[in-house]
Structures are given as structure tokens and as C-alpha cells.
Amino acid sequence: MATGVEGGLTPVMAFAVVGALGVGSQWLAWRLRMPAIVLMLLAGLIVGPGLGLLDPSEDFGALMQPLIAVAVAIILFEGGLTLNLKSLQDAAEGVKRLVVIGAPLGWAASTAALHWVAGLSWETSAVFGGIMIVTGPTVIAPLLRQARLRRRPAALLNWEAIVNDPVGALAAVLAFEVVIVLQTASGVGHAAWELFVGVAVASVLGLLAGWGVARAFSRGWVPEYMKIPVLFVVLLGVFAVSDAVLHESGLLAVTLMGLLIANVELPSYTEIRRFKEQATVMLVSGVFILLAANMDRQTLMALDWRALLFVLSVILIARPLAVLTSLAFSAIPWSERLLVAFTGPRGVVLVAVAGLFGERLTALGIEDGTQIGPLAFALVAATVVLHGFTLQPMAKLLKLTAADRPGVMIVGGSAWSVALAQALGKLDLPVIIVDPNHSHLRAAREAGIETYFGDLLSEDAEHRLDLVRYEKVVATTDNDAYNTLVTTDLGPEFGREHVYQLKRVRGGSARHALPATLGGRPIGPDETYWEANARLREGWEFRVTRLSEEFQLPDWYEKNPEAIPVAELGPEGALRFLGPDDTPRDLNDVRLVALAPKREERKDAA
Structure with missing residues (x-):
């Protein structure tokens, strides 16, 4: 030395x-x-x-x-x-x-x-x-x-x-x-x-x-x-x-x-x-x-x-x-x-x-x-x-923490956003839907989900929204450029690994496409706004399932062959969103959030 x-x-x-x-x-x-x-x-x-x-x-x-x-x-x-x-x-x-x-x-x-x-x-x-x-x-x-x-x-x-x-x-x-x-x-x-x-x-x-x-x-x-x-x-x-x-x-x-x-x-x-x-x-x-x-x-x-x-x-x-x-x-x-x-x-x-x-x-x-x-x-x-x-x-x-568990902020008040928020609510996670269009928030308000009317990137949102309550951001509006702007802007504050967005629509010309280095990570099946909401209209829904010793991940896949994992909540309370290439963990007490076709008769797996 x-x-x-x-x-x-x-x-x-x-x-x-x-x-x-x-x-x-x-x-x-x-x-x-x-x-x-x-x-x-x-x-x-x-x-x-x-x-x-x-x-x-x-x-x-x-x-x-x-x-x-x-x-x-x-x-x-x-x-x-x-x-x-x-x-x-x-x-x-x-x-x-x-x-x-x-x-x-x-x-x-x-x-x-x-x-x-x-x-x-x-x-x-x-x-x-x-x-x-x-x-x-x-x-x-x-x-x-x-x-x-x-x-x-x-x-x-x-x-x-x-x-x-x-x-x-x-x-x-x-x-x-x-x-x-x-x-x-x-x-x-x-x-x-x-x-x-x-x-x-x-x-x-x-x-x-x-x-x-x-x-x-x-x-x-x-x-x-x-x-x-x-x-x-x-x-x-x-x-x-x-x-x-x-x-x-x-x-x-x-x-x-x-x-x-x-x-x-x-x-x-x-x-x-x-x-x-x-x-x-x-x-x-x-x-x-x-x-x-x-x-x-x-x-x-x-x-x-x-x-x-x-x-x-x-x-x-x-x-x-x-x-x-x-x-x-x-x-x-x-x-x-x-x-x-x-x-x-x-x-x-x-x-x-x-x-x-x-x-x-x-x-x-x-x-x-x-x-x-x-x-x-x-x-x-x-x-x-x-x-x-x-x-x-x-x-x-003294009950002065923003939340017992860090929550999720969803940008965009579509039917897909409301369904995801309801599923996350079953996990006892704080969820808020943000949208600058008041009419887009009607379904969320009727479902009892917390909402914020305004632009997330505005100065008013910075001072009125308690951002410390939330750990992850999911951009789901019908405007791909805005989704990319939100996730790119909030990436340094929340961490690049904690910002997600729906898939961007690829234009016919490569020169009109946004750079792949911008924006957030893919979530679930990695579908566009139109594809994601069309899936719900076709009869799909978000389901929450708890894994256990009696009902493990292979059993879940066998019972839900068409289901697509979207997120998992670990035994320690940490939420992880899953992309198309991610696999859920096969652990006891892991709760899966997945997209699956609706079925008339359900039997709780947990």
C-alpha cells in the first residue's frame, strides 16, 4: 500500500x-x-x-x-x-x-x-x-x-x-x-x-x-x-x-x-x-x-x-x-x-x-x-x-407515519386503473389515482378509492400530495408521451426500479417512436392502454390469491393456466410489480395479484 x-x-x-x-x-x-x-x-x-x-x-x-x-x-x-x-x-x-x-x-x-x-x-x-x-x-x-x-x-x-x-x-x-x-x-x-x-x-x-x-x-x-x-x-x-x-x-x-x-x-x-x-x-x-x-x-x-x-x-x-x-x-x-x-x-x-x-x-x-x-x-x-x-x-x-405500508400512486383514471387499485386495496396498501381530467376520476370515487384531481407534475401537486406515503408510481393514461414524462420525471425521486407504465403504442415510423431509455418499467402482460382496457371488457379481472404450504405456486399455475401475474406482496410486506419476464416467488404467505378470465363460481384458494 x-x-x-x-x-x-x-x-x-x-x-x-x-x-x-x-x-x-x-x-x-x-x-x-x-x-x-x-x-x-x-x-x-x-x-x-x-x-x-x-x-x-x-x-x-x-x-x-x-x-x-x-x-x-x-x-x-x-x-x-x-x-x-x-x-x-x-x-x-x-x-x-x-x-x-x-x-x-x-x-x-x-x-x-x-x-x-x-x-x-x-x-x-x-x-x-x-x-x-x-x-x-x-x-x-x-x-x-x-x-x-x-x-x-x-x-x-x-x-x-x-x-x-x-x-x-x-x-x-x-x-x-x-x-x-x-x-x-x-x-x-x-x-x-x-x-x-x-x-x-x-x-x-x-x-x-x-x-x-x-x-x-x-x-x-x-x-x-x-x-x-x-x-x-x-x-x-x-x-x-x-x-x-x-x-x-x-x-x-x-x-x-x-x-x-x-x-x-x-x-x-x-x-x-x-x-x-x-x-x-x-x-x-x-x-x-x-x-x-x-x-x-x-x-x-x-x-x-x-x-x-x-x-x-x-x-x-x-x-x-x-x-x-x-x-x-x-x-x-x-x-x-x-x-x-x-x-x-x-x-x-x-x-x-x-x-x-x-x-x-x-x-x-x-x-x-x-x-x-x-x-x-x-x-x-x-x-x-x-x-x-x-x-x-x-x-x-404517536401515529405520525404517513402509512404503515408504502403505497402506490396510479396516474390515470381508466377502468384498468380502478380495477388494479381495488386489487391493491385488498392487500391493505394505500392507493391513490391521479388524473387532470375530473370525469376520469368518477369511477374511482364511486369505488371509494382516494383520488387527486390535477396534474401530478404541477407545483400544486408537489405541495398538496403527501408523496412520502407512496413508494411506487404506475402511469396508465391514454397519452403515452405523458406516461413517459411522468415516469422519467419521478424516476430519480422514487427510484427507477419503482416507476412503471403501460406499453407505448409503436407508430408506423421509427422516427416518431419515443426513445426506449425514457419512461418506466413494464407491468403485467406489458400491454398498451387500449389493449389493457380491452382485456377487461372481454371479461378479465384482477384476482388476489394467497400462497401457502397447501396451495403453492405450481398449484396456482395449474388452477389458473391463463392468468398473468401482475404483482406480489411478500410475507414481509414488500410489494413487487411483475413484468412479462418476471416470475413470482414460491413462498408461503405471498399474495399474488393477477389478471385472469372471470369465472362464475370462485373458490378461495387461501
């Missing part, structure tokens, strides 16, 4: 190791249905203080802190880019309270816990307490994706995490400026002026840069292939200039820049956000591995019972006190208040900023500044593991 001068990894090899561990942990977590952050934390601890294979401070040297700073800036920008003000709706009051009231209360409660429980000085406690306001969008986002919460509690946690990240960093800056005044006897007015100028510059820079980028992109001043590179350069420039004026104010600038771009109806917004989401997955993975691997074994071993009490006091007292007080006398139901109060995972920003201020406090002669880093890491590790495994069960207990 190639090594560096002092026996460590070369920077290139270290980059490769961090990337492999980060992305590998995310993939393994997806396979095992575990919180990805937990595996990344474990991977970093194993290769760092555990085995000593990776020492980021030595392997990356002076690049370590700038790398983390830039990564955090990009992560926060992507967070701001997801904050469309229209998505707030009925969560607006709660978010405002959590930021305006909850943040200062959280700062005070965390400072008290640090001083009286962890035993830190008031100076160090005030600085670190400000940083602890943050709840970590890098951790919240994957947890929300896994827990599948309802829209409002998910919006509360997501908005609080993203907005409070730069607020927490600025609170730490404010406390640090006060500490400098006390330590150096410089003027209070001077420190206050520096803070005011820094915040003002950051706000103006962020908003101006966001406006400039949006205007340039919408006017066509930047070619499509250069939009992402230009965005990155502007982002880094804004962060660097703002941070040069006031340390950590760059986080505020990039968050405001992302927030403005998210709310100006930019034509390229969807492509930009998807690219940034992919970049953020890489950066979150890398930063978590770096921070975990960079922890010193002796420092971790030095954490004692006071550190444990500190973590417990933050989770059980400081966080709930701030949230419940800020949401008191609001319209937010108690179940949602409790979920938010006991869900406060900390992430990348906390560890990165805490380490920076710990060094600065130590340089000022405040000895216990060295304890900020280990305590921050202990808090992150504890909250990540705790909330990673408890958020989903707690949400189910």
Missing part, C-alpha cells in the same frame, strides 16, 4: 478510502434498512482510532479543515435549496416558534447543562451552547426518508434543522466575541459592531448571489452545461468572502443563497437540486468518516460519567424544554410536539464548528476549550444512534 512520508496514507489513497467507506456505508445501510449515519460513524471509528489505518489530520495535513469547511458550506447550501416557502403551509407557525423562541431557549438550556453537568466554564459553555442549537440536516434528511413521517412533523424537523444550522454557528460567534471582550478587555461596542457587519455582509452577499444566479440562469446568460460549475464557483466565492469578514458567517450566506434560488421558480431548479443532492450524499459520507476517524483514542477514553450525564441532560431535559416551551399554546398537536421534542440528532456542522471554536478558546487561554471536541462527538454519536433507531418506532406509536 502506498504510504505518506510519515507512514500514513497518501492524500490520494486517503480520499479513496474515505469515499469507499462513506458510499459503502450508505449502500449497506440501504440494504440492511438501517440508519446510514450509524454505519458511517462506526466505519470512521474503526479505521481511525480503532485500527489506526486512517489519520485524517496526518494524511490530509493542512487541507483537513478547509475540506470540511467547504463541504459543510455545500451541505448547508443544498439544505437551503430544499426550503421552498410554499412547502411550509401549516407548519409555518411551528417553524417560526422553533427558530425565534426555541433557538435562544436551546442555547440557554445547553449552556446550563454544559456548566452544571459537564463542569465546563461559563465562557466555554456559552460558546459550545450556541453551537448546540443545530440539529443537523445531514442527519435529519436520511432519518426522515427512512421514518416516512407525515408532512407537518417532517417539515418541522427539516426546516428547524436547516434554518438553525447557520443560526447556531452565529450564536457561537456572538458568544466567542463576548469571550474575547472579557479576555482581552477590548471594547464591547467594537465586538458588537464586528458581529453586526459580519451578519449584514453575509446576508447581502447570500441574497445578492442567489438573485444574480437566478437572473443569469433564467435569462439564458449561462449555457446549460455550465450551470452547475458556475453555481459551485459562486457558492465557494460567497462562502470565502463572507467568512473572511466574520468567521462562520459564510454558513449564513450560503444558506440564504440556496433559500432564494429555491423560491424564484428557476427553470433549471430541479436539475440543480438533484445534482446537489447527489453531491451532498458524497460530502456527508466523507465528512462523517473524516470526523469519526480523526478522533483521538485517548480523548475518547477520557470521556467519563459526567459526559454521559451531559448527553442525557441534553436529550431528556434541554431539548424537550426548549421545544415544548416554544410550541406551547400553538395549534401543533401534542403528538407532534412530543416527536419534535425528543428528536434532536446532531451532525456534521456541530462537530466541525465545535472543533474550530475549541481550538480558538484554547488559544485564548481557556483550558477546558479542549473538551468541546470530545463532548461534541459524544453528543453526535449518542443522538445519531438513539434517534436513528427510535424515530420510526416513536412516530408509529
Whole structure:
């Protein structure tokens, strides 16, 4: 293995190791249905203080802190880019309270816990307490994706995490400026002026840069292939200039820049956000591995019972006190208040900023500044593991999950769609039929199926439909181009393996045919809209059959020689749509959904 001068990894090899561990942990977590952050934390601890294979401070040297700073800036920008003000709706009051009231209360409660429980000085406690306001969008986002919460509690946690990240960093800056005044006897007015100028510059820079980028992109001043590179350069420039004026104010600038771009109806917004989401997955993975691997074994071993009490006091007292007080006398139901109060995972920003201020406090002669880093890491590790495994069960207990089972969204209100929805309803799956033509939904409404009147790709649908309830999309309209557009557009969000559509009608001329690379996967017999609905008129129907030890798949085929499997629901509750080349699994308790000719007398096979 190639090594560096002092026996460590070369920077290139270290980059490769961090990337492999980060992305590998995310993939393994997806396979095992575990919180990805937990595996990344474990991977970093194993290769760092555990085995000593990776020492980021030595392997990356002076690049370590700038790398983390830039990564955090990009992560926060992507967070701001997801904050469309229209998505707030009925969560607006709660978010405002959590930021305006909850943040200062959280700062005070965390400072008290640090001083009286962890035993830190008031100076160090005030600085670190400000940083602890943050709840970590890098951790919240994957947890929300896994827990599948309802829209409002998910919006509360997501908005609080993203907005409070730069607020927490600025609170730490404010406390640090006060500490400098006390330590150096410089003027209070001077420190206050520096803070005011820094915040003002950051706000103006962020908003101006966001406006400039949006205007340039919408006017066509930047070619499509250069939009992402230009965005990155502007982002880094804004962060660097703002941070040069006031340390950590760059986080505020990039968050405001992302927030403005998210709310100006930019034509390229969807492509930009998807690219940034992919970049953020890489950066979150890398930063978590770096921070975990960079922890010193002796420092971790030095954490004692006071550190444990500190973590417990933050989770059980400081966080709930701030949230419940800020949401008191609001319209937010108690179940949602409790979920938010006991869900406060900390992430990348906390560890990165805490380490920076710990060094600065130590340089000022405040000895216990060295304890900020280990305590921050202990808090992150504890909250990540705790909330990673408890958020989903707690949400189910409080009945705040979108659905016990992820459902199916059917686009198009034909007779075939209604029949499929009724069959899926027998499996106790949430099903909704979406159609922009009100008359097409009449049969679905009469059958008691949930419907949505409107275009699925419209902005109204994005904000009114709770998409997290649904895992799969089936496009079944009579417009092949629209089916292809829907499945292609929603493919990145739902996953290409979860979008399906009826077969496209092949035109007589090859030049009029749509590219095969677009659209969704085939479903059932892979028939066109006209063929599928004609089959129902000819006397076919959807049937649901349960396989068992007494009635296995070969028995089903023997009894239903003409039947065509369309979907299966496994014993574990996972739905799988079947194409013309797919075979159902021969397992007990698998329930098959199939198309078969009607018969006058039926005998239940289950």
C-alpha cells in the first residue's frame, strides 16, 4: 500500500478510502434498512482510532479543515435549496416558534447543562451552547426518508434543522466575541459592531448571489452545461468572502443563497437540486468518516460519567424544554410536539464548528476549550444512534407515519386503473389515482378509492400530495408521451426500479417512436392502454390469491393456466410489480395479484 512520508496514507489513497467507506456505508445501510449515519460513524471509528489505518489530520495535513469547511458550506447550501416557502403551509407557525423562541431557549438550556453537568466554564459553555442549537440536516434528511413521517412533523424537523444550522454557528460567534471582550478587555461596542457587519455582509452577499444566479440562469446568460460549475464557483466565492469578514458567517450566506434560488421558480431548479443532492450524499459520507476517524483514542477514553450525564441532560431535559416551551399554546398537536421534542440528532456542522471554536478558546487561554471536541462527538454519536433507531418506532406509536405500508400512486383514471387499485386495496396498501381530467376520476370515487384531481407534475401537486406515503408510481393514461414524462420525471425521486407504465403504442415510423431509455418499467402482460382496457371488457379481472404450504405456486399455475401475474406482496410486506419476464416467488404467505378470465363460481384458494 502506498504510504505518506510519515507512514500514513497518501492524500490520494486517503480520499479513496474515505469515499469507499462513506458510499459503502450508505449502500449497506440501504440494504440492511438501517440508519446510514450509524454505519458511517462506526466505519470512521474503526479505521481511525480503532485500527489506526486512517489519520485524517496526518494524511490530509493542512487541507483537513478547509475540506470540511467547504463541504459543510455545500451541505448547508443544498439544505437551503430544499426550503421552498410554499412547502411550509401549516407548519409555518411551528417553524417560526422553533427558530425565534426555541433557538435562544436551546442555547440557554445547553449552556446550563454544559456548566452544571459537564463542569465546563461559563465562557466555554456559552460558546459550545450556541453551537448546540443545530440539529443537523445531514442527519435529519436520511432519518426522515427512512421514518416516512407525515408532512407537518417532517417539515418541522427539516426546516428547524436547516434554518438553525447557520443560526447556531452565529450564536457561537456572538458568544466567542463576548469571550474575547472579557479576555482581552477590548471594547464591547467594537465586538458588537464586528458581529453586526459580519451578519449584514453575509446576508447581502447570500441574497445578492442567489438573485444574480437566478437572473443569469433564467435569462439564458449561462449555457446549460455550465450551470452547475458556475453555481459551485459562486457558492465557494460567497462562502470565502463572507467568512473572511466574520468567521462562520459564510454558513449564513450560503444558506440564504440556496433559500432564494429555491423560491424564484428557476427553470433549471430541479436539475440543480438533484445534482446537489447527489453531491451532498458524497460530502456527508466523507465528512462523517473524516470526523469519526480523526478522533483521538485517548480523548475518547477520557470521556467519563459526567459526559454521559451531559448527553442525557441534553436529550431528556434541554431539548424537550426548549421545544415544548416554544410550541406551547400553538395549534401543533401534542403528538407532534412530543416527536419534535425528543428528536434532536446532531451532525456534521456541530462537530466541525465545535472543533474550530475549541481550538480558538484554547488559544485564548481557556483550558477546558479542549473538551468541546470530545463532548461534541459524544453528543453526535449518542443522538445519531438513539434517534436513528427510535424515530420510526416513536412516530408509529404517536401515529405520525404517513402509512404503515408504502403505497402506490396510479396516474390515470381508466377502468384498468380502478380495477388494479381495488386489487391493491385488498392487500391493505394505500392507493391513490391521479388524473387532470375530473370525469376520469368518477369511477374511482364511486369505488371509494382516494383520488387527486390535477396534474401530478404541477407545483400544486408537489405541495398538496403527501408523496412520502407512496413508494411506487404506475402511469396508465391514454397519452403515452405523458406516461413517459411522468415516469422519467419521478424516476430519480422514487427510484427507477419503482416507476412503471403501460406499453407505448409503436407508430408506423421509427422516427416518431419515443426513445426506449425514457419512461418506466413494464407491468403485467406489458400491454398498451387500449389493449389493457380491452382485456377487461372481454371479461378479465384482477384476482388476489394467497400462497401457502397447501396451495403453492405450481398449484396456482395449474388452477389458473391463463392468468398473468401482475404483482406480489411478500410475507414481509414488500410489494413487487411483475413484468412479462418476471416470475413470482414460491413462498408461503405471498399474495399474488393477477389478471385472469372471470369465472362464475370462485373458490378461495387461501
